[in-house]
Amino acid sequence: MNLIYKEKKKMKRKLGSSLILSFLWILLFLLGFGGSALAAGGDGSGGGSGNGNGTGQAATSDITTETTTPGSGGGTGGGSDEPLTLVSATPAVDSTNVAVDSAITLEFSKNVAYATVRDGNLKAVTLWKGDTQVPADITMADDQLEPDLRNFITITPTEALKEGTLYTVKVDDTLAAKSGNVLAEPLKLNFTTTAPATPNSNLTLWISLGALVVVIMIIAAVLMKRKKV
Template sequence: MTGCKIKNIFRKTLITTLVFLCSVILAIPVLAGQGDGSGGGKNEFLALVSSNPLDGQKDVALPVKIKMTFSKNVVYMTVRDNNSKCFTMYSQNGKQVPIEVLMADDQIEFDKRRDIEVKPLQELKTGTRYTVKVAPQLESKSGVKLGKETTLSFTTEGVLATEENLPAFTSKDTVTKSTTGDSYEPKAPDSELARNEKPGKNPEQVAESKAKDSEKNATKLTGSITSSKEISNRGIIGIVAAIIIALALVYVIYRKNGKQ
């Protein structure tokens, strides 16, 4: 009778243990999926990882549709209305360009959950630098915000129209020189790109350097996201291994007591 009681006790213990371990296994995917479907949870920051055209790119063909890819889901239904208001576009003379912000439905096109497209609603001018600004309020599905203004600048192909090169005002000295026959060449206002140039570098070299920096930052961020996924996967593998070992120990104990 004692042997039967021991067997019954171990049988119940084994069943209870198996039920508990099965519950843990079923809970793992739920716990691992508490992010926003983009490879990270609330602890990961939100950032722009890539764009087309690149930041600082020159000779961009017209017409252009700007695609911006972020590190997390930014098109989910709870944040898409807010995020659609976080984009503005300006020409190099400071005039705002009307735009349309395009987002995919992540329930239908899940692979586009990090992408936002900006479509200009007016014809862009040739040889002109444009800047897209993203407000700090841009938010991911998991509630993480961009936190700081992010900009993307590019220059369209072709030659800048003559009127764009003229200064915004004419001084009295200019009028005097014109009436006296002195030669005068109006200079275009210094652009932000020219102000940021280092001595000895032409604008093309500066733009190329910015594009390379943007690619490096995107590569680093992608590597960070990949590392987070690998760490998460290792944790799950470790839990599964521990469960298997526990089951093996319970089985060995049960077999030994059964023989007794």
């Protein structure tokens, strides 16, 4: 009797466990199906306005893009309205006793080596001796590779300069900066090379006296030899 009771009780427990497990599986299935349905048929909340078919319309926002325009300066920090001027010259204007192998360099207030004005500026600078143009190489640095040298022009004579001679560097008023500004007027920059060295007068005197002494000694030796004969 007790054995039958125990078996029935055991079967009831198994049946109860099976029912509970089945209920849990059904509940999980319903939760999964319901979640999918909510995701598919949502109202688009969380960033868009839903249209009921799961393809919510994304929210839009106004984005303002700021653009900057390049400055109109001449490449040296100055505005385009500032005139193009000569800052310095080497040798200095009207200088004297300039070595014949000195470098000739002009510095301007703006970028004169920019690509659009470069070729014209190379023709605007010349070197003269009186009314005769002196052959010279006019050079400028690449303003993209050497921005620190974009305001400089170098003049290198292809022939040696003459000593004690007045030279003139001429710059036409067509010389232009990157900004388009030109010189207000042509430039004429004079310098004079070192005068030829004069021989030392004392040295010449001593050489002359030495030569005279040698000649006198030779004459004296010849005369003494004749007397002995």
